[in-house]
Amino acid sequence: MVLATQLTSAQVDSWLKRLAVEAPLDKEGRFVFLGPVHTTRTGWVVRARCAEGKEVALRLLRPELAAEEADRELFLAWAQACARVEHARLARLLEAGSLLTADNFELLFAESPWVGGATLKHMLQGRGQGLPAEQAFHVVGQVAAALAAVHATGVVHGELRPSLVVLDRKQNATLIGLGVPPRLRRRTELLGFGAWATAPWAPPERLASDGETVEPNADVYQLALLAYEAFAGIPYPRWTAPDLLSDMVDYMPLAMDELLQKCLGDPDLRPASALEFLAQLRDVEAGYDQNVRDRKARNKVSGKQLKEWAETLLEQTYPPYELVLSLAQKAKAQRGLLSLSSSLERELSELAHRAQAGLRQRLASTFKKLLEDRDFTAAQSFLDRVAEELPGEEVVEHYVRLERERAQATPGKTPEAVKALLGFLKKPELSFAARLTVVEALESLLGGVVVAAPVGFVKPQGKLQVVETFRVQDQPVTVVLGPVMRLGRGSFTQFGNHVDLAPPLEKVAEDSALLLLAQSISRAGHVEFRIGAQGLEAFCLGTHGITLDGVTLARGESAPIRLEGSLVVARGATKGVYRLVQSPEGEVLALWVEFAEGVAAGKKALWVLQRLPLSLLHPEVGDCGLADPTPEGWVVEATTSGLRLGGLPLEVGVRRVWQPEEKLVLPGEVEVIREGV
Structure with missing residues (x-):
């Protein structure tokens, strides 16, 4: 034996x-x-x-x-x-x-x-959305009732999550997997079989404890996460602002958000047991039923109330920063509907900034603990989960540190670390600064100099669009995001051209020669500016060729882009100039293109790779600020005085989201409006 x-x-x-x-x-x-x-x-x-x-x-x-x-x-x-x-x-x-x-x-x-049947996790993944509210209340209530029975005997489940809830054909829930004693779970971590402290369902206080003593309120934290996922259909975001259930689910009272917020912060503020959670959930359900009867689909809450709510959360020992960020963003979004004072806007911006800083600090602390424990597998898994919520740009520094420390701890792992880091350099969405971080790590591992293409771009995500129109002094400027800017005779919707070089129909009707010139420009892209193997380049797609800086390119040929130069499309159908803008460190920020002759005369386009210097929008405004493309939309930051956004002064160093149809006034009273797609 x-x-x-x-x-x-x-x-x-x-x-x-x-x-x-x-x-x-x-x-x-x-x-x-x-x-x-x-x-x-x-x-x-x-x-x-x-x-x-x-x-x-x-x-x-x-x-x-x-x-x-x-x-x-x-x-x-x-x-x-x-x-x-x-x-x-x-x-x-x-x-x-x-x-x-x-x-x-x-x-x-x-x-x-x-227990046969489908798990709640499997069912939610199959639906692609949350359960109907009545069913979600039913399922979460049954799980809470089962957990209350567990707590009544002095036992703590410790690993409650949707994959441990099984639903039968009548949608009744059964809780499975009572797990093991907390001390053995801690031994599991120390032996390297998996980190519980950094698991998606682990409460925040677990990171600061030895994990050998777990209270029922830890289960209540997990019960709140399960409830959110049941109603929303997606796991609760730990690193970005979650949508509030009262905004996602019709007729859901604010009391539901309040209950979850109590559960996700400090342990002593949570319901002490699943039984208390269940009682409060039933009150929320009664409020939901009343809203249905009253046909009250949405709740009204002022920006000031949301601000006070967020401030209260920040006072906790373990602030739920993601909720603070959500409340601040929700309050700021009301600016288009309600009048917010400039002082309230500043306070909301400060709250959002503190929440984002808190999230970054929490991420760094969690990752640091995993590295101190030399649990590289858990650290990799943790970063992979975080990267599902945050852009790779925000976690690449941690990935680099992981590979360096893993290689130093186990020299035989150096080739794997180098391979992983080289993989990052193949991601064009990484910024110039992030690429430098990767290159420096490679140099330290290889003991030499690594040459990497220094061009990165911002990937359109969240509220960003690939193509937008900015109207500058009532003149349209096409603004493009992504790894390429394609110019051709046709729209983005029809032919995939970010910039349409076709002349207006009224001009074509008056000038048949203009029509002939326009027809020489290819519909589905004639030329594109893109990130090539050696940096930025112009690539010819059209059968009638292009001339870049005096060099003629046939279809399928490319040439590097200079800091500034000229462009002739389709043997003279239209002519223009371009200018590349870089940061003092050499990072490529944006490319400006303007056509002066031919079918596209007067058309202007901006390909924004990292940030948009506002000076590109009009020659008279000077270096007055930047517009950053972020998942929340375009964020404007003033570097000089004299800017106004939405009618309010934009102070130096202050960053504000630039909403669609909102007027941005630059020095010299130059007006810019985002028209959107």
Whole structure:
């Protein structure tokens, strides 16, 4: 017999993979293997059939967690406490003990009924949206009731999440997987089988504790995350501003947002147990039913109320910064509907800034702990999850640090680290600064100089559009984001051209020669400015060619872009000039193109790769500020006085979102309006 003290998880893994369906799991023949095997941090969950012919779920504990007699006794005592919990919506623990396998392995096990059906996680992924509100209240209420029964016996679940909630055909929920004692879960972390402290469902206080003592309010935190996902259909965002459920779900009262906010902050502010959470959830449900009867689909709340709400959250020991950011953004968005004072706008901007700084600090602290524990696998998994919410630009520095420290800790991993870092250089959306960070890391690993293409671009996402029109002194300027700017005779919708070089119909009707010239320009793109292997280049797509800086290019040929130069399209159909703008550090910011002759005379276009210097919009305004493309939209920052946005002065250093149809006034009273797509 191989005792748990001599056994390894790798041996158990190998044995389980060799098991055939209907093979006995133990020498006594009590359990028959039915498969499949689900691997967890603490062991394995196996579908089996017991001697009575019923299907059961066997949780097999990793042998490393039962190496000490004290740990074995702790697990069995925990299982005994769990066995006392009974509730109709809970897969209760039936039995626990020691199992001698057919391969003479001694393993600790816990037996529960096998619960058939789809998990809540699987159902939400299949729907692509949240459950209907009435059904979500029903499911979350059943889970909370089952969890209340668990808490009543002094047990804490510890790992509540949608994948551990199974729904039957009548949409009734059953909570499964009571897990293991907190001390063994902590041992799991120390042994490198997976970090619980940084798991998506771990409460914020877990990072500052030893993890060996867990209170019921930790389950309440996880219950709030589960509730959000049930109603919203997506996991609760931990690193970006979540949409409030009262905004997402018709008739949902603000009390739902208030309940979740209490649960997601400091432990002592949460409902003390699942029973208290359930009572408050029922009050919210009653408010929802009343709103349905009153046909009150939306809630009215002022910007001042939202600001005060956000300020209260910031006073906590573990502020839910993502909620603060959400409230500040919601209040600022009211500017288009309601009049906000300039002082309130400044306060909201400051709140948003503090929330973003808090999120960055929380990210850095969490990542730092994983590196200190030398848990590189968990650190990689953590960054991958964060990158699902944040642009790669914001986490690349952490990825670089991970690869450097992993390579230093294990020299044999250097080739893998180099390969991973080179992969980042292939991502064109990374900024110039991020690329330099990657290059410096490669140089330190390789001991040499690495040459990388220094051109990055901002990927259109969130509220950004690929193509917009800015009206400068009532004259249109096409603004393009992304890795390429294509010019041709036709619209973006029809032919994929970001800039339409076709002349107005009224001019064509008056001048047949103009029509002939226009027809020589290819519809689906004649020329495109793009990021090439050696930097920015112009690429000819049209059959009638282009001339760039005096060099004629046929279809399929390209040439590098200079700091400024000339462009002739389709043998003279239209002629223009271009100018490249860089930062003092050499980072490419934007490309300006203006046509002076031919079919496109008077047309202007801006290809913004990183930031838009406002001086490009009009020759008389000077270096007065920048417009940054962000997921929240275009954000304007003044570097000199004299700018106004939406009728309000824009102070130096202050950043504000530039809303569509909002007027931006530059020095010299130059007016710019975002017309949108």
